[in-house]
Amino acid sequence: MTQTPPLDPDVADQAPTGPAMTSYDAHHIVTYIRLLQAEGEGADWREVARIVLRIDPDREPDRARNAYQSHLSRAKWMTEKGRLLRSAGSN
Template sequence: MIYMRFLDFAADSYEEMAEKILEIDPQCEPERARNAARSHLDRANWMMTTGYKDQFAN
């Protein structure tokens, strides 16, 4: 479910995704916030395009 939220927030900045979804404060931990959000978004994209694309196809 988290990965679906990342795809929904993909137009936002990494900092916004980290704060809204992962509850990481980008002001206190900017590098951790950016890395965590980027990593999760990469996995979400992989799931949709390669990993589980058959389950998401309509």
């Protein structure tokens, strides 16, 4: 039985970079979708880091920017490989 991913999981400072979907990726499907939606809407990365990743870019600008960029990059990788849409849609 497939479990529903958490809606607001804690995020690491860096998203995975390997060539295979990880358990971290599976737990962060909703995070990846939210990042992709925000980018599509033209949202400011600082607002996205604050709301989606829960990292304050005013207090930790480098950490927030790096986490945002690595997670957005991973979200794009997931969609390019077709894994994100299949994983998000399968129950």
